[in-house]
Amino acid sequence: MTMDYLLWVCSLIVPVVLAVEETLMDSRWATTELAWTTFPESGWEEVSGYDDSMSPIRTYQVCNVRQPNQNNWLRTDFIPRKGVLRVYVELKFSVRDCASIPNIPGSCKETFNLFYYESEGDTATDTSPLWRENPYVKVDTIAPDESFSLLETGRINTKVRSFGPLSKAGFYLAFQDLGACMSLISVRVFFKKCSTTIANFAVFPETATGAEATSLVIAPGACVTNAMEVSVPLKLYCNGDGEWMVPVGSCTCVAGFEPSADGTQCQACIPGTFKSKFGEGSCAPCPSNSRTSARGANICPCQNGFYRADSDPPDSGCTTIPSAPRNVISSVNETSLSLEWEEPKDTGGRSDLVYNVVCKKCLRDRSPCTRCDDNVDIAPRRLGLRQRKVVVRNLQAHTRYSFEVQAVNGVSGKNPTSPSYSTVNITTNQAAPSAVPTVHLMRSTSDTLSLSWLPPEKPNGVILDYEIKYQERGQAMSHTVTSQHSSSKVEGLRAATPYVVQVRARTVAGYGRYSNPMDFSTSLHSDPQKSVQDQLPLIIGSASAGLVVIVAMVVIAVVCLKKQRSGSELEYTEKLQQYISPGVKVYIDPFTYEDPNDAVHEFAKEIDISCVKIEEVIGAGEFGEVCRGRLKQAGRREMVVAIKTLKAGYTERQRRDFLAEASIMGQFDHPNVIRLEGVLTRSCPVLIITEFMENGALDSFLRLNDGRFTMTQLVGMLRGIAAGMKYLSDMNYVHRDLAARNILVNSNLVCKVSDFGLSRFLDDTSADPTYTSSLGGKIPIRWTAPEAIAFRKFTSASDVWSYGIVMWEVVSYGERPYWDMSNQDVMTAVEQDYRLPPPMDCPMVLHQLMLECWMKERNMRPKFSRIVSTLDKLLRNAASLKVVTSTYSGDLLRLGGTLPGHNRKSPESSQEIVRQQMSQTLPIRV
Known part of the structure; x- marks a missing residue:
């Protein structure tokens, strides 16, 4: 995950939009009688009344409190549901206090029941469906917050109830009175929806909420005009309260367009400005030496004579070719040449200036100069020079050369003319010959050595003669003789004596270099007929013996290398043990x-x-x-x-x-x-x-035994996993794939950490030990800490994050973390500080420990040693495991918010309970 991606995630902010309600039916709209169906006729009665703002409305009332066994029904007209899955009913009513009615039997009520009945059409009659709870579906028993007496009128109660999921074309509402004195002032039926919104330059349509209060309905998005997708899919989640949450995907303005002031659309760059990349940036004025007169430009073309290199970004200024190098100075030394020059007066406005040196050989007959042969050596190199000096060697003597020193930058290839260059012409001098190749011994006697050799590879002129230098081995005094040919006989030598011989050639330019020294020996007896061929058996025998020695040396070297490697591994292990306490093992990769x-x-x-x-x-x-x-x-x-x-x-x-x-x-x-x-x-x-682990993997074992274990047993399993991970952490070992599927369970419910396929050695010699993955393997997103996903930095702290997910899996009996959300949605939600809610019946202390394992700052997460200690305290104090969350929620929990299922009006109360229960076990971060 790159830094650009992290910045993109931080920009995913959805505007705060209040939930929208759309009404399906409102009795206050009626301008004539409602004429709803009643049963029996002596029950509910339609009368004219006033709402809480004293506007005239049609109401229903009933007050048969003096007659026992009341069962009065009132049914609305058919209400089409318009495809929504969950509806809300707002009731405004007043109820008389039974105590204020004198001489009434004990059957007086102050409540009534709300029912609904689904139908594919308006098919209800006076007798169908039957006036009883089945086939009607009961929503709730409605009780007033305030009732009234004769002296206290006008106390109107408002109640809202919801029901779903709905599946048929529409429904009826029904109200059952069992003996109350009440007035049903108004009935409003509505549903909630998330309104159309624009987020991250994507339009999300109006979306109705789901069938359940905890449902998340996905709304697909589409980029606004002149915007493009930078991550897919584009979607928002509409929750049960009609609010958008967890945006996924993003759009951004294309090149040539910038965000508008209100951030809802992409507008074209005005003439004279441009925007070269897609993204949230603004249009900028054209860079130097470029211009544009079009709207929506993504690049400004260069003016005449100016160019951009292929590697230049579109927002860079335009540049031109450099001028020629100045003040080229040449210095000839026989067949070598030194060239120096100064920087061009104009570099073209670029910093990538380099130089090329082109060598051309010119003949004397005025014909065009041609490129030099490859044997001409230009040091340090011919092309792409940064320094302004070269040395040229291996030129021919008495030859005319022309050298071009070219100044080249990144746009030189864009100019149709040749590169800017300066020329210098030189003529080489006479040079001494090169060294004589190896000298050979043709014949030896007790007082002579007959020698021969080949002429130098580069004589650089006519060879006048050769000088032969010889001396006894180990002696400082030497002697010389000359020869007009490439052979010579050295005479007057001592018998059976080794001599060192060297030869050099001479031209009018002087002597060349000596050949490499060669050792030759005179013979013991004078034998003018002895030749080199006579010595062949000795030479062959010596060579064979030398070859045997060489092979033996190679074998010895290989053995030594193997011993050296084994010694290195032993030394590595011994050094590694120095970093840990005596008696403690350390993991070796x-x-x-x-x-x-x-x-x-x-x-x-x-x-x-x-x-x-x-x-x-x-x-x-x-x-x-x-x-x-x-x-x-x-x-x-x-x-x-x-x-x-x-x-x-x-x-x-x-x-x-x-x-x-x-x-x-x-x-x-x-x-x-x-x-x-x-x-x-x-x-x-x-x-x-x-x-062998009889019960197999922990996740499948829990799913097969859903709800069969006590919370103490589950905490015991978690304690065992934490103890195993503490042991591995103490050995400097990072697991990297800790999940319930990689925990095995035996017949005694002992949990053991397994599957070490993703593990690697953790080097603890640094202050912040980490393992950087060099492999491109897949990462288990739902179990992996965000820093490990983004930067592939795995530590014991990232294993602690994974352990928190394992805790959630265990307490939820193997439920899939983050349910059916995609991996991309999970990464986005975690980056926005959403965390998994407590599973059903989860003790508050355990969910608090999960949240600590999921701290964004890895240094703030608990160590495995503290997790083991905490779980030990919980097992000793079983009462702390009895304070659980009230309900399970499928919504993600946002850090700093309230726990799902708790009273949202007083979040401090639930957190105070957690604080009190955990004061002896965990430090609390509220």
Whole structure:
């Protein structure tokens, strides 16, 4: 996740829009009699009355309190629902206090019942549906907040009730009186909806709320004119109160258009201005040396003679080519040349100025100059020079050359003319010859050495003669002789004596360099017929002996390197142990081993294939099948085990990763971490043997046993998981994929951390230890901390975030975190500080601990050691687990708001309860 994405998330602010209500029926609109259906005729009576603003309206009243066993029904006309799923009913009524009515029987009531009946059309009659609760659906029993006596009239009550989901074309409302003296002043039926809004340059249509109060209805959006999508899909959630929440996706103004002042539309850039990129930026004046007369321009074209390089951004100014380099100075030294120059007077307005040096060789017959051969050496290089000096070597003697020093910048290729350059012409001088190649011994006697050699590769003129220098090995005094040819005989030497010989050539320019020194020896006896061919057997024998020595040295070097590597690994382990307390193990990453077999054999026990018996396949893993089997080893009882197999046709990398998991597990020894029994690497297939967990993965186990455990049992499971993670954290180990699916449960409900496929070594030598993933693997979004998603920074603190999600999974009996929201919606909601609400019957102290695990600042999250201590205190003080949230809510909880299901009028009360219950267990952040 890039910083641009984080800025985009922070900009997703939806304007505050009050919920909109649309009325389906209002009895106050009636200008004539309502004529609603009543049963019996002696019950409800329609009369003229006044509303609370003293406007005349039609009302219904009933007051048969002196007659027992009243059952009076009043039914409205058919009300079309217009496709909405949930409706609201606002009732205004007054009720007389039974105590103010003298001499009445005990059957007097001060309440009435509200019902509804769905129908595909206006089909109700005086007798159908039957006047009873079934087929009518009861909404609620309505009681007044205030009743009145004869001396206190005008006390009007207002009540609002809702019901749904509705599925048919419309419905009737019915009111049942069981013996009250009351007046039904007005009835208004309406539904709530989120009004049309524009957010992030996207238009979201008017949307009715869902069937339930906690429903979230998705409204798709569309970009405004001249805007484009930057993230999809475009949608908002309309909640049950008719308010927009959790915006997803965003639009932005396209290039050439900028946001309007009210932020609701994209308007074109005026002439003389431009906007090169899509985004929220404003139009800007054209940069230097460019102009535009069009509206909505996304680039300003360059003026004549000015250009932009292909790599220049559209909002950069236009530039031009540089002028020629100034004051080129040449210095010739025989067949070498030094060139220096000054910067051009005009660099074209750019900072990417470089220089090219072009060498041309010119013949004497006035023909055009041609490019120099590749053997001409220009140092440091020919093209793309930053410095203003080069040295040219290997030129031919007495030859005329022309050198162009070109000034080039990023727009030189845009100009049709040739680059700006300065020219310098030089003629090389006579040069001494190059060195003589290797000297050969043709014949030796007791007092002579017959020598030969090849002429220099570059004589640079006519060779006048050669000088042969010789001296006894180890002696400082040397002698010289000359020769007109490429061979010579050196005489007057001592018998059986080694000599060092060198040869050099001379031209009119002087002597060249000596050849490399060569060792030759005179013979013991004078034998003028002895030649080089006579010495061939000795030469061949010496060469063979030398070859044997070389091979032996190579073998010794390889062995030393292997020993050195083993010593390095041992030294690495010893140094690593210096950072931890004595007696405490530290996790060692198996990927530091060159050969995975070295790691797995160091940390895992090799088991013989005869000890393992596979009984049945129980699942499939990443690398192959997972089986149940039995392990019988000498001196140990037979035990049931889980067996992971490496599928046939595996690659070497798959085998390495498969064995790496065993190398990781083999380092751990804790009752809440899955135990490795051993591996089989010398058989086919390759196997990993672990202890067998009878109840399998924790998430599926909880779903199969929904509601069957006490809260104390669930907290005990959570305590075991936290203890295992504390052990792993103390070993400097980051799990990176902690989730209920990766926790295994045995027959005693002991939970153990497993699945170490995403784990890596945590280096704690730094102040803020982190692991940076270099792989492009998938990240489990719903369980991963936001900093790990955005920057792939995994720490023990990110494991604590994942542990909070595991707590929610356990208390909700394996429900999917964030339900059916997409991963993108989850990331957006978490960035906006939305968090999961407490599951049904969740103790407040546990949800408070979840919220601490989900703190945005990772340094503020609790350590696993404190989580274990907290859960231990809760298990000792079981009363703290009895204070639970009142209801379950499917809405996300926004940090700093109230807990879903609690009284929104007094959030302090619920938080005070949490504070009191947790004062002995957790620090509270309110």
